[in-house]
Amino acid sequence: MLTLWGNLESGNVYKVRLLWGWLGLPHRRIDVDQTRGEPATPAFRAVNPIGKVPAVRLEDGRVLGESGAILQFFANGTPYWPADPWEQAEVLRWMFFEQYSHEPAIAVNRYLRRFVAERSAFDEERLRHNHPRGERALDVMEARLAGHDWLVGEGPTIADIALYAYTRVADEGGFDLAPRPGIGRWLARMEALPGYFPMRQETAVEVLEFPS
Amino acid sequence: MLTLWGNLESGNVYKVRLLWGWLGLPHRRIDVDQTRGEPATPAFRAVNPIGKVPAVRLEDGRVLGESGAILQFFANGTPYWPADPWEQAEVLRWMFFEQYSHEPAIAVNRYLRRFVAERSAFDEERLRHNHPRGERALDVMEARLAGHDWLVGEGPTIADIALYAYTRVADEGGFDLAPRPGIGRWLARMEALPGYFPMRQETAVEVLEFPS
Numbered sequence: 001m002l003t004l005w006g007n008l009e010s011g012n013v014y015k016v017r018l019l020w021g022w023l024g025l026p027h028r029r030i031d032v033d034q035t036r037g038e039p040a041t042p043a044f045r046a047v048n049p050i051g052k053v054p055a056v057r058l059e060d061g062r063v064l065g066e067s068g069a070i071l072q073f074f075a076n077g078t079p080y081w082p083a084d085p086w087e088q089a090e091v092l093r094w095m096f097f098e099q100y101s102h103e104p105a106i107a108v109n110r111y112l113r114r115f116v117a118e119r120s121a122f123d124e125e126r127l128r129h130n131h132p133r134g135e136r137a138l139d140v141m142e143a144r145l146a147g148h149d150w151l152v153g154e155g156p157t158i159a160d161i162a163l164y165a166y167t168r169v170a171d172e173g174g175f176d177l178a179p180r181p182g183i184g185r186w187l188a189r190m191e192a193l194p195g196y197f198p199m200r201q202e203t204a205v206e207v208l209e210f211p212s
Numbered sequence: 213m214l215t216l217w218g219n220l221e222s223g224n225v226y227k228v229r230l231l232w233g234w235l236g237l238p239h240r241r242i243d244v245d246q247t248r249g250e251p252a253t254p255a256f257r258a259v260n261p262i263g264k265v266p267a268v269r270l271e272d273g274r275v276l277g278e279s280g281a282i283l284q285f286f287a288n289g290t291p292y293w294p295a296d297p298w299e300q301a302e303v304l305r306w307m308f309f310e311q312y313s314h315e316p317a318i319a320v321n322r323y324l325r326r327f328v329a330e331r332s333a334f335d336e337e338r339l340r341h342n343h344p345r346g347e348r349a350l351d352v353m354e355a356r357l358a359g360h361d362w363l364v365g366e367g368p369t370i371a372d373i374a375l376y377a378y379t380r381v382a383d384e385g386g387f388d389l390a391p392r393p394g395i396g397r398w399l400a401r402m403e404a405l406p407g408y409f410p411m412r413q414e415t416a417v418e419v420l421e422f423p424s
Contacts, residue, residue: 073301089285
């Protein structure tokens with residue numbers, strides 16, 4: 001069975017879990033918690049040298065990190081990673097946009113607001129610095145989704161999974177989706193797909209404590 | 213002919229130029245300069261809504277953004293984007309690592325130190341915040357390159373291009389590569405490949421002013 005290191009509060013972990021939900025792939029989960037600093041420990045760096053969740057272990061023992069790479073690996077050969085070269089590039093365009101321009105503003109502000117009990121002056125500056133960047137990232141998504149059902153092509157892909165995770169909880173980072181109806185309809189479309197489940201719902205057949 | 217929006221100081225633009233050098237693809241360049249704020253202008257956002265260089269226009273008029281997506285599109289069907297699914301995932305793992313854990317520390321500190329004339333207190337805090345993150349990213353690279361010639365498999369891929377660009381100028385961000393001999397040998401290996409040229413060398417057959 002597949003093994004996943006991560007927790008139920010991480011959007012990056014959720015991306016992998018949601019694709020596996022779509023694909024009907026069962027997994028066991030080893031609970032690794034950012035708020036306890038576990039990803040940065042030597043024990044976890046022995047699994048994934050960059051010290052970040054998610055990481056996955058295949059049945060043959062190989063380990064893969066980076067949510068975007070994991071999504072592409074498991075979607076390869078399915079419609080969620082299209083066969084057309086231009087559509088592949090468009091999928092990656094959205095996924096790199098998410099990791100570089102969306103997540104560092106929206107997910108980081110959510111993390112600072114939700115999980116950091118005593119924010120420093122630097123944290124407060126980061127919140128202010130990130131906010132307009134997150135707004136702009138949401139505007140870029142809205143410009144696409146105002147007139148299209150999906151980010152790429154005519155059906156859902158791993159680009160939609162990659163953007164869904166933290167867009168869905170953007171309000172926890174202080175971002176308002178109400179003035180962006182295209183995003184709102186797209187969120188509902190994602191949530192109507194077979195295999196969908198919300199981020200904090202457990203889907204592992206077994207949960208182990210870290211390290212295990 | 214291919215059109216590229218960007219400048220000679222951007223590592224993200226260099227990645228695309230270097231792959232095109234390897235592939236022998238000629239291009240014209242429209243000079244878009246971050247230090248003049250041009251990527252964020254409405255004129256450039258009409259080309260690339262996220263307001264960042266590089267962007268490229270194919271001969272049929274289609275436009276693509278995000279260096280990682282552009283690299284994958286042009287490498288598709290060449291050895292620089294391997295056919296093996298596991299190696300594809302490993303290439304993307306390094307490329308997402310670069311955009312999420314390497315570039316935001318190393319390239320941002322280079323930008324703050326080299327191109328921001330009057331740094332604010334917040335900029336100084338960012339430099340301090342980013343420095344250990346960049347060191348760690350370089351350590352992750354060194355762990356691989358101490359024992360392997362290339363980041364993935366037995367030959368150069370777009371993962372090597374993606375990591376080369378800002379690693380090569382990491383010293384401008386305050387990072388010391390001397391204690392990392394694996395990275396040093398890999399840089400030399402990259403620079404010995406046919407089609408190689410340094411970042412600031414002009415390779416466009418024509419350069420136009422922005423907007424054009």
